[in-house]
Amino acid sequence: MIPLIFNGSAAGIQLACTLLVMRMQPNSEFAGEPMAAGSVPTAIELSEASVTFGRGARAVPALSKTTLRIADGEFVALVGPSGCGKSTILRLVSGLARPTTGVVIVGGREVAARAMRVGMAFQNPTMLPWMTIEKNIMLPLKIVEPFRSQFRRLRKTEFRDKANALLEQVGLKGFGGRYPWQLSGGMLQRANLCRALIHEPRMLLLDEPFGALDQFTREELWGILQQLWMTHKPTVLLVTHDLREAGFLASRICVMSARPGRILDDSSVAFARPRTVAMTFEPDFVALNQKLRAFIVDARTAAREGA
Amino acid sequence: MIPLIFNGSAAGIQLACTLLVMRMQPNSEFAGEPMAAGSVPTAIELSEASVTFGRGARAVPALSKTTLRIADGEFVALVGPSGCGKSTILRLVSGLARPTTGVVIVGGREVAARAMRVGMAFQNPTMLPWMTIEKNIMLPLKIVEPFRSQFRRLRKTEFRDKANALLEQVGLKGFGGRYPWQLSGGMLQRANLCRALIHEPRMLLLDEPFGALDQFTREELWGILQQLWMTHKPTVLLVTHDLREAGFLASRICVMSARPGRILDDSSVAFARPRTVAMTFEPDFVALNQKLRAFIVDARTAAREGA
Amino acid sequence: RAEDTTIKFTLGWKTQGSDAAFFYAKDNGYFKEEGLNVVIDQGEGSGATVTRIMSGAYDAGFGDVNAIIQNASTRPQDAPVMVYMMWNQPPFAIVAKNASGIKTIKDFEGHTLGGAQGTPTTRLLPVFVHKNGLDGEKIKVSNMAPNLQEPMLIKGDIDAALVFNITSYFNLVLNRQDPDKDFKWFSFGDYGLDLYSNGVMVSRKLIASNPKAVAGLVRAINKGAIAVAKDQNAAMKAALNYDNLINVDVEKRRLQYSFEKLIVSPEMKDIGVGDVKDERMARAIGFIVEGYQLTRTPTPAEVFSREFLPPRAERELVYTAN
Amino acid sequence: MPVSDIRQKVWSGALIVLFFVAWELFCLMTGMSDLVLPRPSQIFVTLFEKFPILWPHIVQTLVTTMIGFVLGVALGVALGAVIGVSKTAYDTCYPLLVGFSSIPKVAVVPIFVLWFGSGTVPAVLTSLSICFFPIVVNIATGLATTEPELEDVLKALGASKLDILWNVGLPRTMPFFFASLKVAISYAFVGAVLSETVASNRGIGNVMMTASSNFNVPLVFAGLFVLAGLGVALYVLFSLIEGQVTGWATRKDNVIAT
Amino acid sequence: MPVSDIRQKVWSGALIVLFFVAWELFCLMTGMSDLVLPRPSQIFVTLFEKFPILWPHIVQTLVTTMIGFVLGVALGVALGAVIGVSKTAYDTCYPLLVGFSSIPKVAVVPIFVLWFGSGTVPAVLTSLSICFFPIVVNIATGLATTEPELEDVLKALGASKLDILWNVGLPRTMPFFFASLKVAISYAFVGAVLSETVASNRGIGNVMMTASSNFNVPLVFAGLFVLAGLGVALYVLFSLIEGQVTGWATRKDNVIAT
């Protein structure tokens, strides 16, 4: 009984906006920082970052000299073959991993993504099994300032309402009190998305957040995410396998090569916002899709021949 | 460096066939069983099976009086909104769960799927973390007869070769010696598929086996799976969110309603085999897709209004 | 020649010099001569010797006659029988630190005495108090393990300790004290509690099934005791042979102490080593019955049997320190 | 299914009773002397008769044990957390702790007594020092084997090590923490009684010591039964808490094939 | 990073040495009598001097302990598996086991002695009976908390309960099994020594008892050091095996932020 349905109108989206009450945050992290080359400050910058797992004979190069620059408030999609290092890039940005060589700068500082309030949706929705879904979702509020200090005080009920409102939006109304293992794969993934959003992050790192969902639930959530982005302009880095999804949501799409990954292509997506599902069937959109497809096919062939 | 590439030709598929050396197995389980209504024996039969999790106020009805009959050697795809009970159906068939009411008959016997050699790919690719990928994949050979008795004898190397051949096919050559946590999400899913196939099961239960894969790897694997099915005709029950995937692979597509799930529509797919990726862009195919889409949209709207 | 009879023999405690008679008898083949194979194990306390024999785990042992009296009262059928009274003087004593100001037994009132639960000294304190007209209410007793008594006495946590003199004397020596100069000893024997103490006891089962073995055992031990009284250096060799961990200097002195204070007495010179005087034994039984509040008074014959003792002439012990 | 739950409990209760019946029969049939192993019926009778005398001793031992246990748990959790988190602490503390644990506490009690006098303090210390090690080991192992994926959830939020410990490490370790509590509470009793045996004027250890030198074996066993009973009572208490706290870890699907 | 690994080990070694230096200094500064707490240097000297005499006792205790330990581990694993798998066994055995563990083994040793005579047999039994409980608890908890998802992998293949136990339950429990071994080996030594103290003519327990009744405190401590050393040696041995077997559980990503 998914309560929201995305039907091209803005009805669902409006609900989304009223529920996801995000206070606008002045981007204080950048006050006083030297400006990047462009007029918009840089949120994420990877310079020749490589990651190699393991050592010696068993070393797996996961990422090879990747350079990527994402401006503050950009919505970038990352596509590429399985195992090419997309998740690794997200881990670099979130500070969970460090580059073997090269530099990763996030929010103006090296390594630490902590300078910014980051929301991360992991590819595998790891919910803490001893907590109900609601508590799992409220976890960021328990950790991240300024919510943290408010958590112990009166605002607990308020926070719980917020979690439940989010859950309702993604079609999980009434499941807040359940434990993770009582949810289906797709439901867990939606809860995972809620956890990434609840603390109103300035930066969103989404690793295939809609992979286990059916087309319709997925499109519904596209709409919500787009609206969220348009309202608050967080920096978003989205990993996806769905080229339509990338086209619908992103302002820029980066195509990665097979492992060890590099950025092969970096195209802007010009379609006007708000985009609708109907648009994804239009010729321009299909053409973009085809162009990206061709890119990936080439890359794969190249990788095979190179190997 | 995914070694196989699916490009519409049958090259990859032929490789698949030579590697997946499956000996034809006379369908001995059915010898002497009374024949079902049709001329082909019934492999799976759910009669008014419902599943409710939990008790009392917290009860979650997951499946409501579902009736489904799958003939031996059929390839059925199951599509439906997230949380509607698809995985639950697979658990019923594999004997991991029992219906709260109703009957589940598999291989002519109630409850136990053990009567048949079943290969199951779980939605969440749970690899045992203390085993390398290779050992994980060989697990069914350690458990299931007749391999089990051969396992301790000379055939261990043979089995290892078999596992590595399968891994190579899905593009994981050289990863057999790694541990599960050293693989990316998509790589794990491919390993998961290998584990479902290695013991040449008579029945395949696949829960979104390609969900975390990019379009190209996915299409490649479609080809392999189709070829496998055409050669050995196992009974396949495939859960997927991708209507193109369902159309490409299945002989029959069942659409489920929102939770608690029921089968809403049951359509045959008539396209000739072997199907190609190119076919999925043809108008007939797109029309089938649209028809299914419409069905699901209707079901969702109905579910919402009913609620 | 027939198989030797195996006798499992338990000591009263860990290896001590005062046990030398047994080791000497074993080393010099006295047991062998009697057709016995005696296996000597270390013990857990001279009272526990009785339990060990009663349960059937041991056939014989070196232990406290007062524990026999206690058990003979409640389980006359099971209690072992003393067949050779080694220590005819009681080792039960109270040792007080001079610094505590205790000069006479009257001074115990208002002081704290440290006692090891269950040891005869501690258990018989009420009889001691009663016999000497002291006020038991005013004497405080604190329980502790035996080997803590001397350290706590030295440290001043207690003012006097309820001890076995043969143990405590050397414990004080080992704690680098002068037991004669800095401590005052009150022996129970000097204050109206004229008890017997440790000797060789055997199970009733052994007496019934193999009286010859019992007689042989006693004969061999008697020989050992008389030999050891003459030559303590040879005795220590035998002890060292049994347990190479012992402190030879101290154990030799302990052995000598046992002769001087516990074995050699006018009574022994009169009736020979190993025997008892029945009227004194009856009196001793009376003390125990009173002290332990026993319901039945065993006869001396239930407790001690002189049936297996060698003739008086063979039990002439002459102690010469060397 | 509460009915089958009750049947379950009744069944287990019956098995426990059976254990004592078997013991009773064994003693009767082998004609075992009550000096060696008294019959349960004798023990229970003694226990019942002597209960008024035993009561203050029971209270003493229980209080001592609980103080030692609580301190031991606190110490165990703290040390376990340090060892589980830091590799250097692991390499340093483990050998020392294993070494310390391999030492019979009987040998350590006299030292405590000489330092702190006889009575409650050494009993508490012995109890503490004997019961904290299982907790250390399980907490440390639980923390060291916590799946990095779970920790990543918090790390990505910029959580401090303490946050991670508190929100992931410790909850994850709860089932094994409770497991170690079962060991710890039994050993806490052992420790307290041990110390009472060595130097104390009160407590069950003292009673048992006296009884044993009196050859009153049934009373010794009555003391043992009291100890066992206290241990079980606390075990039941912890089990109830455990059920609340670690239910997530022992979940079995409601609908499951056999 | 082998260099940092070595530095790590050196650092831990230094801390352990520091511990003994601190002890030495503490004794020197407080003028502690060696009758209460000897200095480590005295203990090591005694140990060195008496080593030839101690050697057969060390062997005796080590052999006894190892037999008791091996039997204890076997019993612990078997019982733990039963308790972890069956709810009835859980409800029945746990109270009995907790009760039994709450009983000081000192009180049980005399019974063993009365049944089996003094010497090796009671020592093995005491060692066994004291060391199996931590293993039972951890195996049982490990099995009870095994994620149903992992078991499902085998269940779907129609695996028997034994297959599941062997391929999922036990491997999953390995980290906690090794954790419990650390506790068990220490307690196995304690048990053997305890029994030797009460009833044996050989073994370190006997040595310590003799030494302590002679107030040869440095020798008592030398015995304690030997025990601690043996415990640590076995701990190191198990650690090596543990590293091989449970590496998967303590994995930390090679590339990780602090």
Ligand SMILES: Nc1ncnc2c1ncn2[C@@H]1O[C@H](COP(=O)(O)OP(=O)(O)OP(=O)(O)O)[C@@H](O)[C@H]1O
């Ligand atoms: N902890 C690790 N140890 C060793 N190798 C690793 C580890 N994590 C990832 N890898 C390797 O790094 C490569 C990139 O992994 P990553 O998870 O970034 O891929 P991905 O692009 O997210 O793939 P997918 O789309 O399948 O999720 C893979 O080849 C994987 O085997």
Ligand SMILES: Nc1ncnc2c1ncn2[C@@H]1O[C@H](COP(=O)(O)OP(=O)(O)OP(=O)(O)O)[C@@H](O)[C@H]1O
């Ligand atoms: N163990 C459980 N306990 C309670 N409820 C459960 C349990 N397993 C599943 N459910 C519920 O049953 C319903 C169906 O779950 P199922 O996993 O079959 O969905 P699904 O169709 O596979 O969904 P998805 O496409 O998201 O994987 C869900 O609403 C879920 O919350």
Ligand SMILES: [Mg+2]
């Ligand atoms: Mg990934």
Ligand SMILES: [Mg+2]
């Ligand atoms: Mg599912």
